[in-house]
Amino acid sequence: MSRAYRVSCIEGDGIGPEIFAAARAVLATLSENFKITFDFIPTPAGDRALKDFGEALPKQSFAAIRESDLCLKAPVGETARDTILVLRQELHLYANIRPAKNYPFIESRFRGVDLVIVRENTEDLYVGREFEENEGKKAVALKVVTEEASKRIAKAAFEIALARAEVGGKSSLVCVHKANVLPKTDGLFLRSCDAVSNSFPSVAFSSMYVDTAAMNLVRAPEVFDVILTSNMYGDILSDEASQVVGGLGFAASANYGDDFALFEPVHGCAPDLVGKGIANPLSMFFTTKMMLDWLGSKKRDPNCVAASDALELAISAVSRSGVKTPDIGGNSSTEVVTKAVCAEILRQKNPTPGENSYGMLKEDVLVKW
16 A cells, blocks of 8 residues: 555635535545545635634645645635745745646537646746835836746646657647747747757647637637646636636646645635535546646556546546536536546446446546646
């Protein structure tokens, strides 16, 4: 059995605790089936933490997160700036990874989309260096770009492109920027990414203006493989890409550093859905899959790799059978979806003779982002 992985847990606000509980149930099933041990460490953060402790990210929570192997986070509310942005900066989580893929159980006007956006996570306008002049009648925000951070994120993106190529990916990467208008900042980002591309000759490298990229994402998203971009552009384009393949209800993301990672759904805390029992847990499940993928790679743990594949198969099988929450065309509750996914994981491990689960083929659904 693998050693226990220390998972710091931010349950979040709004529907956060509901979908986090769903993820815990799925992880318990996977843990039993694939001999993986998790040590879950509660680390309150967000709006509730601000109310209870006077801080959105209490010092004891931050210390526990820093000492854990990774962090699994549900959405927080109005205090996102004081939680996730602080964690990205303080823990040097420089790479934000957001896949967007067509699944047969999600309605979309597109087919064949399978892309990943790699977003620089620590610089750009999101450093928050703003100030006012003329008694508040003028405001200025500083856009910060460095060669070091730009090359660091470019290297991470090219490595992802190579990994995707190994499992049938397109092996291409496009750097998205606006260097024609911002030649100093975006120009530095583009030049840095171009320099790194020389070390990855097998990956087709190109560049594209951000407005053109936004247009192409709703015109022909299937042509993209890996999109590499800066912080604010990545924030906007990744939400657009999620909608292209069906919506934020199953959009997951990872925040990577060299030795630590934080995993979270892309969507917000949806306070209007609290207590109704219909919150879509799929975003949290796919986030959990990304967590397992990272553990499998970082810790060289084949059990985590197998668990990740099993989870994706179970999600797809259950959803294609019609067990879905109302936001994606079903009428099932969060609890029903969660129990069905857990049951499908168990069926995969111990199939009933003559039973073909939900009729899924492995090659139909598995993807390595």
